[in-house]
Amino acid sequence: DTGVSQDPRHKITKRGQNVTFRCDPISEHNRLYWYRQTLGQGPEFLTYFQNEAQLEKSRLLSDRFSAERPKGSFSTLEIQRTEQGDSAMYLCATQGAGEKLFFGSGTQLSVL
């Protein structure tokens, strides 16, 4: 257990539905990252927060994706109007004062 919690672990949804994932970071970590990992590939960067500010978004993050980190604590990633191509593992990672990144176990999304 790295101390980074993600919920839910698994999510099955129908195409067109909205889904929301949550990440609870290690409490003193001010940087929070979202990555997406598809089968047989490495994680791909989606977005990151420094405290509550979202400072960078990847081109992978279409308009259907939105992320928040109110008060610089937990973060949510919402996908609207899901598509089958959104099926993937969504990973959260946090970083404190040191270089080390701590990853959560991820949320596995399946869009039917």
Add this chain to the structure above:
Amino acid sequence: GNSVTQMEGPVTLSEEAFLTINCTYTATGYPSLFWYVQYPGEGLQLLLKATKADDKGSNKGFEATYRKETTSFHLEKGSVQVSDSAVYFCALRTVDSSYKLIFGSGTRLLVRP
């Protein structure tokens, strides 16, 4: 741009065999380099890192040396164990303010008894 290329797997070895997993990178500036490991059913874990040229990262018998001249960071272990079976990811950390990680596609290692 920044990118990481790893050798494709799966790599299948017998216990106590020598392991090499190749990794090369393209980057702006001089990034830090990492190897992460993902055991079955678990999340990504940092295995080792190197922050500048000629640095050697090591952990759990694994080693990798940051080679600027060949832009490589190959992972090696002298004698693998069944418990080393996992997926290994090479990554670089960008030198811009985001410090985000750019990962390779991963190499699955299977170690047979």
